[in-house]
Amino acid sequence: xxAFAAPYRDVWGPRRARLVAAGLALVFAVIVGRSxxxxxxxxxxxxxxxxxxxxxxxxxxVDRRGELLATTVEGVSxxxxxxxxxxxxxxxxxxxxxxxxxxxxxxxxMMADKKRQFxxxxxxxxxxxxxxxxxLGVEGLLFxxxxxxxxxxxxxxxxxxxxxxxxxxxxxxxxRVYDARxxxxxxxxxxxxxxxxxxxxxxxxxRAFEDFDMKGAAGIVVDAHSGAVRAIASWPQIDPSRxxxxxxxxxxxxxxxxxxxxxxxYKPLTVAAAMEAGAVRPSDRFDVSRPVKIGGVTxxxxxxxxxxxxxxxxxEDILAExxxxxxxxxxxxxxxxxxxxxxxxxxxxxxxGGEGPSWASPLLPQTWDQTAMATIAYGHGLSVSPLxxxxxxTPFANGGNYVAPRFTEAVDPxxxxxxxVMSKRTADAVLAMMRTTVTQGSGKLADANGYDxxxxxxxxxxxxxxxxxxxxxxTSFAAVFPASRPQFVVLVVLDEAQPRTGEQxxxxxxxxxxxxxxxxxxAPLLDVQPVLEATATRARAEADAR
Amino acid sequence: xxxxxxxxxxxxxxxxxxVYRAKLSAEETQVRIDExxxxxxxxxxxxATLKAxxxxxxRPERIGAIAQQQLGLEPANPDQYVAPExxxxxxxxxxxxxAPPASGATPQPx
Numbered sequence: 001x002x003a004f005a006a007p008y009r010d011v012w013g014p015r016r017a018r019l020v021a022a023g024l025a026l027v028f029a030v031i032v033g034r035s036x037x038x039x040x041x042x043x044x045x046x047x048x049x050x051x052x053x054x055x056x057x058x059x060x061x062v063d064r065r066g067e068l069l070a071t072t073v074e075g076v077s078x079x080x081x082x083x084x085x086x087x088x089x090x091x092x093x094x095x096x097x098x099x100x101x102x103x104x105x106x107x108x109x110m111m112a113d114k115k116r117q118f119x120x121x122x123x124x125x126x127x128x129x130x131x132x133x134x135x136l137g138v139e140g141l142l143f144x145x146x147x148x149x150x151x152x153x154x155x156x157x158x159x160x161x162x163x164x165x166x167x168x169x170x171x172x173x174x175x176r177v178y179d180a181r182x183x184x185x186x187x188x189x190x191x192x193x194x195x196x197x198x199x200x201x202x203x204x205x206x207r208a209f210e211d212f213d214m215k216g217a218a219g220i221v222v223d224a225h226s227g228a229v230r231a232i233a234s235w236p237q238i239d240p241s242r243x244x245x246x247x248x249x250x251x252x253x254x255x256x257x258x259x260x261x262x263x264x265x266y267k268p269l270t271v272a273a274a275m276e277a278g279a280v281r282p283s284d285r286f287d288v289s290r291p292v293k294i295g296g297v298t299x300x301x302x303x304x305x306x307x308x309x310x311x312x313x314x315x316e317d318i319l320a321e322x323x324x325x326x327x328x329x330x331x332x333x334x335x336x337x338x339x340x341x342x343x344x345x346x347x348x349x350x351x352x353g354g355e356g357p358s359w360a361s362p363l364l365p366q367t368w369d370q371t372a373m374a375t376i377a378y379g380h381g382l383s384v385s386p387l388x389x390x391x392x393x394t395p396f397a398n399g400g401n402y403v404a405p406r407f408t409e410a411v412d413p414x415x416x417x418x419x420x421v422m423s424k425r426t427a428d429a430v431l432a433m434m435r436t437t438v439t440q441g442s443g444k445l446a447d448a449n450g451y452d453x454x455x456x457x458x459x460x461x462x463x464x465x466x467x468x469x470x471x472x473x474x475t476s477f478a479a480v481f482p483a484s485r486p487q488f489v490v491l492v493v494l495d496e497a498q499p500r501t502g503e504q505x506x507x508x509x510x511x512x513x514x515x516x517x518x519x520x521x522x523a524p525l526l527d528v529q530p531v532l533e534a535t536a537t538r539a540r541a542e543a544d545a546r
Numbered sequence: 547x548x549x550x551x552x553x554x555x556x557x558x559x560x561x562x563x564x565v566y567r568a569k570l571s572a573e574e575t576q577v578r579i580d581e582x583x584x585x586x587x588x589x590x591x592x593x594a595t596l597k598a599x600x601x602x603x604x605r606p607e608r609i610g611a612i613a614q615q616q617l618g619l620e621p622a623n624p625d626q627y628v629a630p631e632x633x634x635x636x637x638x639x640x641x642x643x644x645a646p647p648a649s650g651a652t653p654q655p656x
Contacts, residue, residue, distance in 0.1 A: 028554070032561060035568075057590075057594075067604075068601035069601075071594055071601070072594065073595045073598055074591040074594075074595070150598050152598050152599075152605070153601065154605070196606055199605075203607070450627070530624035532624075532627060
């Protein structure tokens with residue numbers, strides 16, 4: 001009972017109250033502190049939802065002057081929700097009225113899968129298609145906004161630009177080579193290409209088809225000092241918007257990925273190799289009046305020389321009249337090893353491992369012996385891509401340096417320095433011989449007025465399983481202009497060009513004329529001033545003739 | 547103690563209202579930012595489309611044909627170029643042919 005006598009004293013009450021008060025004060029302090037932090041620093045950046053982070057828009061591709069070649073725009077694609085479609089026959093019929101190329105059985109099977117809520121029908125609709133589909137008024141159609149790649153130039157530089165898949169992955173050409181860079185978005189990818197020059201080359205190749213009904217063609221313009229590729233065209237053209245729907249023959253980029261025996265346009269290289277080795281001087285004379293047997297091959301000319309006696313032809317005469325015998329005799333003075341080393345130095349014996357698109361590796365002779373040496377001297381027995389060959393002419397235009405190709409406008413200084421492959425003296429001497437070839441020899445039709453063209457024709461019979469076919473050939477013209485202050489290399493290659501009535505099946509009548517037209521139109525676009533002296537000389541000659 | 551509790555309660559209430567308003571304002575700002583971002587994206591998309599349209603309209607084959615048909619323009623012929631030296635000479639000749647200024651004429655300030 002004693003224990004009950006003392007009044008009850010709750011000694012823990014005030015302590016609990018203080019404890020609760022302290023807890024509340026702590027919570028209060030945290031709230032105040034956090035409020036102050038938010039007030040002064042703004043919301044936590046890491047709290048931004050992932051969905052709010054934008055995906056980069058695929059970068060545009062522009063030419064060297066900023067002309068748009070490829071861009072990404074917001075487009076609309078068509079999908080269906082099969083689970084929302086009750087009567088698929090109307091929907092299938094409606095869709096096929098707009099897209100007759102879609103198969104009825106495939107669409108019906110797509111609509112029959114009622115577990116699916118989404119299936120693509122056609123990506124990248126144009127405005128007419130969207131309007132037609134909306135007018136159908138059928139159920140289950142979904143119009144999905146998504147970015148789409150567009151090529152405003154149509155087929156312009158189609159092979160070179162390449163294209164993307166419907167999902168925006170680069171799968172051909174520049175779109176594939178620079179896919180990672182383009183996917184980062186940001187500034188446009190600026191190519192070295194000049195859209196206007198590219199257009200000129202492509203239009204002239206189209207005209208070549210009207211004139212010569214050829215099977216295929218390639219045209220290239222390269223700045224011989226910087227290696228910048230200003231135009232690179234393959235015919236037939238392709239439209240990148242069609243994403244490779246054309247046949248394989250059209251899809252092949254003949255300027256990069258075809259390997260061809262290009263014929264006598266090799267002869268200036270043969271002369272340069274021999275002069276550089278000190279084995280031939282411009283004044284040396286060769287007897288090209290009769291066939292010559294070298295190794296296992298007897299080399300002949302299609303016609304005797306007309307400028308001089310065939311018994312005493314100089315290297316200049318041999319180039320001007322395209323003597324196979326003469327080229328073989330010149331090559332014989334240096335032998336297979338030195339010939340091979342020289343052609344390797346000008347980039348003809350390997351593929352491209354540098355920046356930008358690669359090109360086809362060359363097809364070399366199994367044994368580089370006397371026979372191979374004799375035929376390669378005039379352009380048979382070694383197949384290379386046209387771009388590789390165009391670059392091999394750059395030393396003639398810049399005083400003896402081989403320059404690597406450049407496909408984009410330089411942001412940084414070039415990573416590879418020009419490589420000296422011949423002396424300036426040799427380069428200038430061979431260039432002068434090529435100028436004579438145009439003014440007095442087989443390249444007359446390439447002599448664009450005022451642009452002082454130097455060049456060489458090439459006519460090569462096509463190899464078949466049964467030997468060379470005289471009815472099918474590759475005609476080509478490789479040029480440097482203007483010869484008095486060289487700036488550009490131009491190469492035109494025609495595959496199985498048919499001669500016009502009364503004309504021969506040779507480059508002098510086909511590729512040379514196309515190259516001349518390309519130079520006449522492209523030179524002003526490339527800021528090449530005409531050689532006024534040449535213009536005046538020609539005007540005087542024409543006046544005298546009248 | 548009671549007074550302290552009342553003051554504390556008031557402060558908490560005021561802070562709660564302030565935080566609520568700040569949150570509401572932040573949400574409104576976020577909505578505005580999203581709207582502007584969507585508008586900017588739409589404008590960028592429209593610009594891209596317009597640039598593509600411009601590129602289509604300025605294709606060389608189109609411009610070339612219009613320039614030829616409607617303006618009679620042709621690519622420059624090398625004969626139309628003149629060397630700077632020849633131009634200077636020509637200008638010099640033109641100056642010599644100019645009539646001398648009338649007597650008493652004074653140059654006017656320009």
